[in-house]
Amino acid sequence: MDHAQLGEHFLFLDPSQNVAGTRCGRWSVAVIFQPLSSEEVARHRCCAAGKSKRRCAPILGSLERGLGKSQGVNGFLHSHQTGLRNFLMSQKGRDYVLGICDFSLEWRVSHSTSNSIPDPVTTRRCSLPKTMQNQDGVQVDGEVESATSVPTPEFDEWANFGDQDIMQQHSAIRAEEAEKIPFLGDKEPLSSLAAEYQSGSAILLEKIKVLGEQYAAIRRTRGDGNCFFRSFMFSYLEHILESQDQSEVDRIKANVEQCRKTLQSLGYADFTFEDFFALFLEQLDSVLQGNEASISHDELILRSRDQSVSDYVVMFFRFVTSGEIRKRAEFFEPFILGLTNATVEQFCKSSVEPMGEESDHVHITALSDALGVPIRVVYLDRSSCDTGGVSVNHHDFVPAGSDLPNASGGSEKVSPFITLLYRPGHYDILYPK
Amino acid sequence: MQASRARLFKEYKEVQREKVADPDIQLVCDDSNIFKWTALIKGPSETPFEGGVFQLAFAVPEQYPLQPPQVRFLTKIFHPNVHFKTGEICLDILKNAWSPAWTLQSVCRAIIALMAHPEPDSPLNCDSGNLLRSGDLRGYYSMARMYTKLAAMPKKG
Numbered sequence: 252m253d254h255a256q257l258g259e260h261f262l263f264l265d266p267s268q269n270v271a272g273t274r275c276g277r278w279s280v281a282v283i284f285q286p287l288s289s290e291e292v293a294r295h296r297c298c299a300a301g302k303s304k305r306r307c308a309p310i311l312g313s314l315e316r317g318l319g320k321s322q323g324v325n326g327f328l329h330s331h332q333t334g335l336r337n338f339l340m341s342q343k344g345r346d347y348v349l350g351i352c353d354f355s356l357e358w359r360v361s362h363s364t365s366n367s368i369p370d371p372v373t374t375r376r377c378s379l380p381k382t383m384q385n386q387d388g389v390q391v392d393g394e395v396e397s398a399t400s401v402p403t404p405e406f407d408e409w410a411n412f413g414d415q416d417i418m419q420q421h422s423a424i425r426a427e428e429a430e431k432i433p434f435l436g437d438k439e440p441l442s443s444l445a446a447e448y449q450s451g452s453a454i455l456l457e458k459i460k461v462l463g464e465q466y467a468a469i470r471r472t473r474g475d476g477n478c479f480f481r482s483f484m485f486s487y488l489e490h491i492l493e494s495q496d497q498s499e500v501d502r503i504k505a506n507v508e509q510c511r512k513t514l515q516s517l518g519y520a521d522f523t524f525e526d527f528f529a530l531f532l533e534q535l536d537s538v539l540q541g542n543e544a545s546i547s548h549d550e551l552i553l554r555s556r557d558q559s560v561s562d563y564v565v566m567f568f569r570f571v572t573s574g575e576i577r578k579r580a581e582f583f584e585p586f587i588l589g590l591t592n593a594t595v596e597q598f599c600k601s602s603v604e605p606m607g608e609e610s611d612h613v614h615i616t617a618l619s620d621a622l623g624v625p626i627r628v629v630y631l632d633r634s635s636c637d638t639g640g641v642s643v644n645h646h647d648f649v650p651a652g653s654d655l656p657n658a659s660g661g662s663e664k665v666s667p668f669i670t671l672l673y674r675p676g677h678y679d680i681l682y683p684k
Numbered sequence: 685m686q687a688s689r690a691r692l693f694k695e696y697k698e699v700q701r702e703k704v705a706d707p708d709i710q711l712v713c714d715d716s717n718i719f720k721w722t723a724l725i726k727g728p729s730e731t732p733f734e735g736g737v738f739q740l741a742f743a744v745p746e747q748y749p750l751q752p753p754q755v756r757f758l759t760k761i762f763h764p765n766v767h768f769k770t771g772e773i774c775l776d777i778l779k780n781a782w783s784p785a786w787t788l789q790s791v792c793r794a795i796i797a798l799m800a801h802p803e804p805d806s807p808l809n810c811d812s813g814n815l816l817r818s819g820d821l822r823g824y825y826s827m828a829r830m831y832t833k834l835a836a837m838p839k840k841g
Binding site: 418519520522523524526527559562563566569570573600601604605606607 | 687690691694695698749750776779780781782783784785786787
């Protein structure tokens with residue numbers, strides 16, 4: 252056989268993939284772009300001898316049409332079923348229509364599958380060249396037939412269904428759900444929580460009663476994966492608005508500057524995060540009274556319900572959280588490994604930075620540490636204590652380094668001014684009595 | 685709207701500055717519309733796309749950078765994660781894993797990385813995905829190479 256030329260295509264049975272003891276192997280079409288040595292050609296049992304001189308150009312149009320139509324079915328290529336005579340494919344252990352140009356093509360095996368070829372005009376059955384006949388003798392079995400069934404038209408419809416459409420549908424569903432609950436709800440008495448569980452678990456109702464001794468009200472947030480950050484945002488800004496604590500504002504601003512430096516040192520380009528930082532600092536300034544940009548409590552609620560403000564602040568927190576986790580990667584790594592199987596960096600990229608990714612212990616710890624804000628999380632779940640009595644657990648996230656001398660035992664001293672209610676999968680804001 | 689415009693303008697300036705730094709990516713903003721960008725990226729070496737130049741089209745939504753840009757290949761490419769007809773790209777950061785930490789420039793880099801490391805288990809091009817999944821590297825290489833030669837390389841006389 253001649254030296255293979257550029258642009259030739261070959262049908263070959265890959266000897267390394269031949270399934271021992273069967274007629275089957277994996278067939279492929281190769282289009283040659285680098286001339287192969289004749290040994291290599293022989294090794295692949297190229298059998299296009301004499302007919303392989305054709306350039307591939309004439310078949311490209313039909314290849315393309317075939318590819319466009321085909322949507323692998325059961326893992327097989329079915330391009331041939333569009334009726335193109337020249338098409339490929341290979342699948343371990345299966346016989347396929349293979350064909351190029353004058354080869355026409357075949358069902359190498361089976362005499363019985365001819366009616367599954369949709370277009371008898373363009374698909375001509377013919378024998379493969381001798382050398383391509385399988386080496387183990389032809390045996391026909393039913394399996395082959397089923398493997399080469401004709402795809403139904405529905406696959407064509409699926410082919411027109413892109414990710415873009417799916418995403419659009421997702422966001423439409425989200426928008427519809429969003430109508431029902433604002434980013435931030437109104438302050439409700441705790442009894443509204445009890446009403447929710449009226450016919451539910453007795454343990455929960457008991458716990459809500461216990462909660463009622465310490466807490467007066469709840470403010471709900473939308474359950475869209477950003478609820479922790481939105482709760483934290485409003486709760487913190489509301490605290491500043493009510494306390495007018497200038498020293499706390501100065502302190503957190505210093506921490507925010509630190510976070511900015513952290514992100515810079517981690518290689519984030521300034522312009523990717525600066526807008527989010529600026530918007531948060533703007534909110535911070537506006538809740539302090541006495542300057543022309545000052546806002547009222549009602550205005551704060553309105554802003555917290557405004558998507559562009561709320562989302563930008565959430566994103567600010569996500570950047571801060573991600574930066575803190577990556578800065579102290581060796582500290583967070585064991586916790587992250589416990590949650591997922593990802594590296595710290597993968598975790599930040601996939602579970603911290605994207606909007607809508609839910610927050611876990613790791614996120615809260617990191618945010619609390621980075622901003623130096625203690626957070627109390629009250630857990631409302633169905634667990635009950637051994638003693639039989641019901642108590643409501645809470646956990647205080649105390650920023651690392653906030654009381655250095657006795658960091659281990661001294662957490663009692665810090666009393667968080669942010670209290671969140673955690674029910675599995677969701678955070679709301681709690682108001683103490 | 686205003687925020688996305690401001691951000692895109694910063695990216696524009698950044699692109700001008702980085703032009704020399706990344707010779708594999710040439711990102712260009714539409715003259716009249718800052719929400720439309722195109723990019724020319726070089727096929728990564730040691731892949732069937734080597735030597736090819738691929739054109740990408742970016743449509744940036746008004747909620748950018750909270751929402752990802754829509755990106756598709758304008759140049760025909762045979763790759764498991766690119767729709768053969770529409771050029772749509774299946775890449776997590778363009779969908780649910782998007783965050784504003786990405787930029788148009790870094791999206792281009794991610795796409796180049798995707799070209800070198802296809803994910804055949806979530807194919808938009810099933811033919812291409814099936815070739816890889818069945819271990820037919822040679823078949824995959826041949827097809828991908830063919831389309832690179834045809835669509836992404838200058839025609840020879």
